[in-house]
Amino acid sequence: MKRILMVLSLCATVMGMGMGVAQSATMASDGSGAQQACEAQAAAKKLAGAAKTSFVGKCVKDASASAKASQCEKAAADKKLAGAAKNSFVQKCLKTDGAADKASQCEQAAADKKLAGAARNSFIQKCVKTT
Incomplete structure (x- = not known):
């Protein structure tokens, strides 16, 4: 909740600087727009x-x-969740998105190293824990 409030106050600051910068900050999905807005x-x-x-x-x-939080909030709204169910869903959504990213990165690293079998599984487990 603190992050959302901080981001909202950040957006208000950006809007005060000009609508062009605000649009690039809120419309950025690949990170480059957010990078430019933050540098501005x-x-x-x-x-x-x-x-x-x-x-x-x-x-x-x-x-x-x-951006991830707003996607999870939208998914909860689509499912018409409220109260504790909504909070639980959003928290789980945020955790699984992060875990999926770590796992996919580790799996890609294992593929790059051409690991297979037990060595691959061990590498991925260790990678997910340390990343």
């Missing part, structure tokens, strides 16, 4: 060096988390 915000705040890098990284991460 950093420039507006006159950040440089490590402070800029840290700000942009956190901003992009929050934008991607917000």
